Amino acid sequence: MALLELTDLTKSYVDPDGRSQRILDIPSFTLEERQQTALAGTSGCGKTTFLNIIAGILRGDGGSVIFDGKDLSQLGEGERDALRAREMGYVFQTFNLLEGYTALENVLLGMLFGPGPDPARALALLDRLGLGDKYKHRPSQLSVGQQQRVALARALANRPRLVLADEPTGNLDPVHAREALKMIRELCDEQGAALLLVSHDPMILGTFDGVQEFSELNRALSTVEDQA
Amino acid sequence: MTGAGSLFMIVRHSMRRHVLSTVVTALSAALASGLVMAVFSISTQSTRAFSGGKVGFDAVLGARGSSLQLVLNTVYHLETSPGNIPWSMYQEIKADPRVALAVPYAVGDNYKGYRIVGTTTELFTDFEYQEGKRYTVSGKGMIFDPTLREAVVGATAARDLKLQVGSEFNPYHGIRYDPGSKHSELYRVIGVLEPTNTPSDRVIWIPIEGIYRMGGHVLRGEEGEEFEAAAGASIPDKHKEVSAVMLKLSSKQAGFFLQNQINRQGKTATLAWPIAQTMLDLMNKLGWMNRILELVAYLVVAVAAGSLLASLYNAMNERRREFAILRALGARKGTVFGVIVLEAGSIAGLGALGGYLVYYAILGVARAIVLERTGVVLDLGAVHESLYWTPVAMVAVGVLAGMLPAFKAYSTDVASVLARA
Incomplete structure (x- = not known):
């Protein structure tokens, strides 16, 4: 059984003119345990919405999102929150670290709503990512690359089975981007987590085998193009 | 760390980050709490001192x-x-x-x-x-x-x-x-x-x-x-x-x-x-004055609650991203709601503790004035029931004041806030 299996997923939103716009129409998508895959797509094509639905932050209008045998579309918001906390890690383009907290506390925050804070593991992760001596630093005291690594440690803190990465290197220069991607992939591999990464950066996408174009996956985009 | 411990960690950080508004709001809660305790305690003590105190003669x-x-x-x-x-x-x-x-x-x-x-x-x-x-x-x-x-x-x-x-x-x-x-x-x-x-x-x-x-x-x-x-x-x-x-x-x-x-x-x-009855009659006639003082004290409580509500509510815009991130990390809506309510209750609780200082300061001044003007002694150590229920009521008022901002945090649209981040 696949770790993640999407079938006939649809999502629409109402635009400012009051018209319903379909942004997602995905007949099928699967991700196996420990699989690392990348989706390529331009900005505004619905990639983030897609990840948010998988994470359970949003709910699709139709279809099913089966994660580890559970259909997220049938779960209540609280159950989806709990599942996300325990089983998924999320790496954002803007890292979304909390400024008032140290690097260690940011990682511990990632654990708060899952299995519970484990400072030893949090420190080990930060150490593994080269931040062993910076765990007391606040995000503003860290470089952008270091912030990215704290975000990665937080995403992996709960030993998730799936890491969702939304343009994770979008704010980094090419050298740091390559380095960050390497770390994400290595750590997911080490931790046994599957990785679903979305990006529009060819350099990043080039490191994955069999990159899927999001426009091919999402029929809503081709419909828009046909209409155009 | 337990669930409650997690909430406290978030609350502690928030209070530290908004230290000025936390202190000002806690001070207003302390003033309100101390004033309520002082009004009730001084009123009861002075009535007792003037009408029930031993004067020796019948x-x-x-x-x-x-x-x-x-x-x-x-x-x-x-x-x-x-x-x-x-x-x-x-x-x-x-x-x-x-x-x-x-x-x-x-x-x-x-x-x-x-x-x-x-x-x-x-x-x-x-x-x-x-x-x-x-x-x-x-x-x-x-x-x-x-x-x-x-x-x-x-x-x-x-x-x-x-x-x-x-x-x-x-x-x-x-x-x-x-x-x-x-x-x-x-x-x-x-x-x-x-x-x-x-x-x-x-x-x-x-x-x-x-x-x-x-x-x-x-x-x-x-x-x-x-x-x-x-x-x-x-x-x-x-x-x-x-x-x-x-x-x-x-x-x-x-x-x-x-x-x-x-x-x-x-x-x-x-x-x-009897002498005591004569003074009790006077105290009863002056009862309206106590009612006014009580009303003023309650108004100060209302102002403190309002300032707590305003300070938390105003901070909500700035904290929407924080709550969206917490939600994305798996925090339930109820957790986010609980954080704000706990924060409101904690600030009110700090204020209620500070209220004891305000209470003893007011009582000390009142004691000196009453002693100087009448020779009657108000007991600083007297325990009035308001010393128990006022802090509890202050925390309850704080929690109530936190409900509206908590609901705002509860309703944070995670996806759209994160998309704007």
């Missing part, structure tokens, strides 16, 4: 008029005397078998604003202001000789006027200090009383004969005939008069019968009995 006999004025004038040494009664009335009541002790008071003079009361030595030898406690002269002092110009000074008066054994002073006419109305008679302090924490601490006691013989004092006695005492000559009883007679009764029934006899059947005097 009743006061004085000129026909207001019982309240009589009690205020003789027990609390406030207000003016309602008039005088003849010496014969004092002798009559003293001889009454229903009266255990009768001590005459004559007022009308002061020394720099502190009352001079003429009385007899029985006040020091026979009168107990509390069970088993008599006025005691400190150190090597003595009680006055009724035939000499000697004074025994209450502890507060002695301290404030810097009078000690051997000090001499000239009384001033009237109960209010007027530097132009100085009597020529010179009195010598023969004793200073130990503090009693009663209004008597503010009094200067002299022999009652001294009041009669003070220059310019005109006695009208029994028949209203004017009489001025001459030096060296005795004063016939028919010319003597007293401002009041303080009575210790032999039984409760005695008070009932005497009151009936003097107040209902007689026409020349008033018996204020």
